[in-house]
Amino acid sequence: SQKIEQNSEALNIQEGKTATLTCNYTNYSPAYLQWYRQDPGRGPVFLLLIRENEKEKRKERLKVTFDTTLKQSLFHITASQPADSATYLCALAGNYGQNFVFGPGTRLSVLP
Amino acid sequence: SQTIHQWPATLVQPVGSPLSLECTVEGTSNPNLYWYRQAAGRGLQLLFYSVGIGQISSEVPQNLSASRPQDRQFILSSKKLLLSDSGFYLCAWSEWEGHGYTFGSGTRLTVV
Numbered sequence: 001s002q003k004i005e006q007n008s009e010a011l012n013i014q015e016g017k018t019a020t021l022t023c024n025y026t027n028y029s030p031a032y033l034q035w036y037r038q039d040p041g042r043g044p045v046f047l048l049l050i051r052e053n054e055k056e057k058r059k060e061r062l063k064v065t066f067d068t069t070l071k072q073s074l075f076h077i078t079a080s081q082p083a084d085s086a087t088y089l090c091a092l093a094g095n096y097g098q099n100f101v102f103g104p105g106t107r108l109s110v111l112p
Numbered sequence: 113s114q115t116i117h118q119w120p121a122t123l124v125q126p127v128g129s130p131l132s133l134e135c136t137v138e139g140t141s142n143p144n145l146y147w148y149r150q151a152a153g154r155g156l157q158l159l160f161y162s163v164g165i166g167q168i169s170s171e172v173p174q175n176l177s178a179s180r181p182q183d184r185q186f187i188l189s190s191k192k193l194l195l196s197d198s199g200f201y202l203c204a205w206s207e208w209e210g211h212g213y214t215f216g217s218g219t220r221l222t223v224v
Contacts, residue, residue: 004155034212043202043215044156089155091213099171100213102148102156 002028004103006090012109019080021106023073023090030092033066034100035075038087047088048075080110114139118203118216125223131176131190133219135203138184143205145186146213147178150200162186198223 007022023033031052036044050057050066050073057064063076077084087107091100118135125131137143144163148156158171160178168178175194179187186203200220204213 036213041218041220043204043218044213046212046214049212091156099146099158099161101158104155 002026002101004028004090004092004101006088006103006106008106009104010107010109012111013080015080015082015110015112017080019077019084019108019110021075021088021090021108023075023103025071025092028071028092028101029068030094032093032100033064033073034091034093035062035064035073036089036091036102038089038105040087044089077108082110082112085109114205114214116203116205116214116216118219120219121217122220123222125193125221127195127223128192131188131193131197131221133188133201133203133221135186135188135216136184137186137205140184140205140207142183143207145180146204146206147186147188148202148204148215150202150218152199156202160188193223195223197221 003026005024013019034049035047037047038044048057048059048064050064052068061078065074087105089102089105091102093100115138146161147159149159150156160170162168162180165180176190200218202218203216206213
């Protein structure tokens with residue numbers, strides 16, 4: 001069955017450092033991969049989408065890579081700030097891109 | 113601009129009681145609509161999705177149902193709630209395949 005894993009349940013880093021979050025999947029060939037941010041008690045907020053034929057996508061301090069051979073996506077936040085503290089979710093969808101399956105999330109804490 | 117409204121924000125219901133959660137989208141036409149559930153400390157589980165009026169697809173067997181009586185209205189219902197129905201229910205919409213989801217603010221349902 002399809003499985004999505006995010007590297008760790010929680011990740012603590014120091015302010016100013018680069019946070020790297022991992023999303024691994026098995027038994028899946030996604031055409032699209034997305035990353036979301038979720039704050040406690042709120043709905044997820046869309047951050048970035050990357051397609052299977054794209055290796056890397058950037059948006060301001062965010063960078064996403066997508067390696068279909070390794071079946072892995074990496075999500076980087078450079079120059080991290082305490083305001084970046086949240087849970088980050090990866091989500092995958094097949095060719096029709098309609099029904100994204102979400103990973104369990106990684107709770108990131110950026111310490112001042 | 114597009115907005116999504118979901119209500120109520122919190123709900124406490126006794127076991128065996130009915131449920132009706134409503135979601136409406138403004139500023140777009142023929143959106144793809146979704147209902148997700150997030151159990152405490154867990155990832156998002158897709159419950160239902162709809163690509164048009166009256167078109168509902170169910171992802172998991174359960175005692176919940178969904179309806180789309182109008183283009184921009186999506187309703188989640190149950191005739192008799194179970195304790196296991198407790199969770200954080202999120203409505204979302206997207207414009208086209210692979211596009212990022214926009215989530216509502218969620219409903220925290222507690223079945224007692």
